[in-house]
Amino acid sequence: xxxxxxxxxxxxxxxxxxxxxxxxxxxxxxxxxxxxxxxxxxxxxxxxxxxxxxxxxxxxxxxxxxxxxxxxxxxxxxxxxxxxxxxxxxxxxxxxxxxxxxxxxxxxxxxxxxxxxxxxxxxxxxxxxxxxxxxxxxxxxxxxxxxxxxxxxxxxxxxxxxxxxxxxxxxxxxxxxxxxxxxxxxxxxxxxxxxxxxxxxxxxxxxxxxxxxxxxxxxxxxxxxxxxxxxxxxxxxxxxxxxxxxxxxxxxxxxxxxxxxxxxxxxxxxxxxxxxxxxxxxxxxxxxxxxxxxxxxxxxxxxxxxxxxxxxxxxxxxxxxxxxxxxxxxxxxxxxxxxxxxxxxxxxxxxxxxxxxxxxxxxxxxxxxxxxxxxxxxxxxxxxxxxxxxxxxxxxxxxxxxxxxxxxxxxxxxxxxxxxxxxxxxxxxxxxxxxxxxxxxxxxxxxxxxxxxxxxxxxxxxxxxxxxxxxxxxxxxxxxxxxxxxxxxxxxxxxxxxxxxxxxxx
Amino acid sequence: xxxxxxxxxxxxxxxxxxxxxxxxxxxxxxxxxxxxxxxxxxxxxxxxxxxxxxxxxxxxxxxxxxxxxxxxxxxxxxxxxxxxxxxxxxxxxxxxxxx
Numbered sequence: 020x021x022x023x024x025x026x027x028x029x030x031x032x033x034x035x036x037x038x039x040x041x042x043x044x045x046x047x048x049x050x051x052x053x054x055x056x057x058x059x060x061x062x063x064x065x066x067x068x069x070x071x072x073x074x075x076x077x078x079x080x081x082x083x084x085x086x087x088x089x090x091x092x093x094x095x096x097x098x099x100x101x102x103x104x105x106x107x108x109x110x111x112x113x114x115x116x117x118x119x120x121x122x123x124x125x126x127x128x129x130x131x132x133x134x135x136x137x138x139x140x141x142x143x144x145x146x147x148x149x150x151x152x153x154x155x156x157x158x159x160x161x162x163x164x165x166x167x168x169x170x171x172x173x174x175x176x177x178x179x180x181x182x183x184x185x186x187x188x189x190x191x192x193x194x195x196x197x198x199x200x201x202x203x204x205x206x207x208x209x210x211x212x213x214x215x216x217x218x219x220x221x222x223x224x225x226x227x228x229x230x231x232x233x234x235x236x237x238x239x240x241x242x243x244x245x246x247x248x249x250x251x252x253x254x255x256x257x258x259x260x261x262x263x264x265x266x267x268x269x270x271x272x273x274x275x276x277x278x279x280x281x282x283x284x285x286x287x288x289x290x291x292x293x294x295x296x297x298x299x300x301x302x303x304x305x306x307x308x309x310x311x312x313x314x315x316x317x318x319x320x321x322x323x324x325x326x327x328x329x330x331x332x333x334x335x336x337x338x339x340x341x342x343x344x345x346x347x348x349x350x351x352x353x354x355x356x357x358x359x360x361x362x363x364x365x366x367x368x369x370x371x372x373x374x375x376x377x378x379x380x381x382x383x384x385x386x387x388x389x390x391x392x393x394x395x396x397x398x399x400x401x402x403x404x405x406x407x408x409x410x411x412x413x414x415x416x417x418x419x420x421x422x423x424x425x426x427x428x429x430x431x432x433x434x435x436x437x438x439x440x441x442x443x444x445x446x447x448x449x450x451x452x453x454x455x456x457x458x459x460x461x462x463x464x465x466x467x468x469x470x471x472x473x474x475x476x477x478x479x480x481x482x483x484x485x486x487x488x489x490x491x492x493x494x495x496x497x498x499x500x501x502x503x504x505x506x507x508x509x510x511x512x513x514x515x516x517x518x519x520x521x522x523x524x525x
Numbered sequence: 526x527x528x529x530x531x532x533x534x535x536x537x538x539x540x541x542x543x544x545x546x547x548x549x550x551x552x553x554x555x556x557x558x559x560x561x562x563x564x565x566x567x568x569x570x571x572x573x574x575x576x577x578x579x580x581x582x583x584x585x586x587x588x589x590x591x592x593x594x595x596x597x598x599x600x601x602x603x604x605x606x607x608x609x610x611x612x613x614x615x616x617x618x619x620x621x622x623x624x
Binding site for chain 1: 540545548550551555558559562565566568569571572573574578582585586589590593595596599602603605606607609610612613614616617618
């Protein structure tokens with residue numbers, strides 16, 4: 020980790036890009052080998068034709084020397100064909116090396132995942148007899164309320180620098196810091212462990228719904244759940260409980276309204292882009308009845324247009340799906356990669372703002388907003404309609420989203436932020452996907468999970484990303500030119516407000 | 526195949542000294558193409574790969590880069606002996622087209 024505290028993985032300087040380099044070098048060597056072999060054939064045809072042999076009648080000695088030298092140049096120890104064969108072998112070996120690296124990495128990742136799932140299953144089965152005690156602990160000590168107050172504060176506090184610190188709002192939400200919040204902070208202080216815990220979580224749920232010895236009453240749930248292999252599976256199971264638990268239902272219908280647009284400067288840099296996301300949060304943290312999504316149009320000096328879609332995160336922790344589409348139910352269903360009202364909000368905002376087919380689109384999001392951004396970029400139907408070229412996420416768990424290689428992704432995460440760990444999976448290391456991690460808390464000191472998820476803190480980290488010389492970050496920034504301010508560029512901002520419908524909420 | 530190789534024509538009937546010298550020029554062109562391929566081969570050493578195996582690869586690649594240069598010299602040798610052969614053919618008076 021360099022002086023700016025940023026740990027950069029993936030992108031142009033990442034492992035996968037290096038493996039791509041190996042493959043490219045292998046191909047180069049094989050092309051050179053083929054070229055040398057062709058040159059050897061050309062030389063033989065040039066010099067050893069039948070007519071050439073006729074010249075041996077007047078000058079047999081020199082012709083013999085021509086034949087000998089040609090044979091040596093083509094097939095001798097230092098000739099073209101043996102060299103071509105050795106280069107072909109070297110090039111093939113490089114390709115195999117890259118494949119072996121990728122294969123061993125995949126095998127290692129699969130083995131770790133299996134181990135985590137198995138540990139989770141065992142823990143889940145052991146938890147069954149302990150469940151009454153655990154529920155008693157949770158309800159008796161306010162685990163849920165402690166996290167809830169902090170979470171809400173973090174999101175709304177992220178709205179803008181003038182709106183106060185989300186960390187303070189969150190920390191003060193409950194008056195005192197309860198054991199739930201302390202647990203949350205403890206998890207934040209051990210982010211790497213948290214990632215493994217979340218990877219084991221599907222197994223844990225699986226162990227709970229499929230106890231050993233089997234409990235007859237669990238058969239129905241087990242069949243309904245199917246095998247739980249990853250966090251989306253587990254989230255889908257939780258989401259299915261929405262049919263019986265009102266708080267987890269997710270009516271995905273929304274109404275949107277395009278507010279009057281206004282001229283704005285195009286974003287200056289990544290920090291400014293993150294600021295556009297912050298501007299989507301309500302100024303009043305309690306006025307969360309509607310959600311706002313921003314769709315900014317950037318017109319370059321030559322008239323070429325690009326679009327920036329700014330998507331906020333969760334704003335309501337209510338147990339019931341309310342009028343604001345960005346809520347807890349949306350989080351759960353987004354984690355399961357299912358349709359959500361918040362996702363529909365963004366799609367409708369893009370539609371009413373008039374983003375045409377073929378013009379480049381960057382989607383930036385915080386928390387749930389980042390999940391929506393990655394989900395839209397990964398959706399073939401959406402990509403058929405919109406040309407999403409860039410995704411910027413801050414504090415979002417997006418490792419499970421199959422974003423295609425031609426979309427450039429920058430994921431910014433704080434190691435002490437629990438939210439990006441919720442998918443239990445490290446982001447892919449590949450040429451088009453850069454993950455930046457930064458640890459906020461001082462080693463040895465307690466972590467503050469709520470502050471770590473705060474958007475203002477993320478803006479500070481993104482400002483460091485803007486200033487970084489890391490090759491992967493430089494490469495990502497270089498691709499942002501159509502979306503950023505430059506001489507002769509103009510900007511137009513559309514704010515779209517949205518309400519969930521069909522909830523019965525006011 | 527690069528340009529000189531693609532433009533190759535087999536030495537036809539009635540080959541004389543001048544044609545042999547033209548052939549030598551083409552063969553020299555082939556040698557240049559071999560050298561150009563060698564330069565491209567050498568660029569593969571810039572691959573971002575650090576390990577014991579990578580060290581072995583670079584050593585093998587360096588050997589092959591030298592081998593390609595040697596192969597180019599061998600092709601140059603063919604051009605040289607072709608010029609010598611052209612002189613020998615001239616000296617033997619086999620110049621049906623005249624010079």
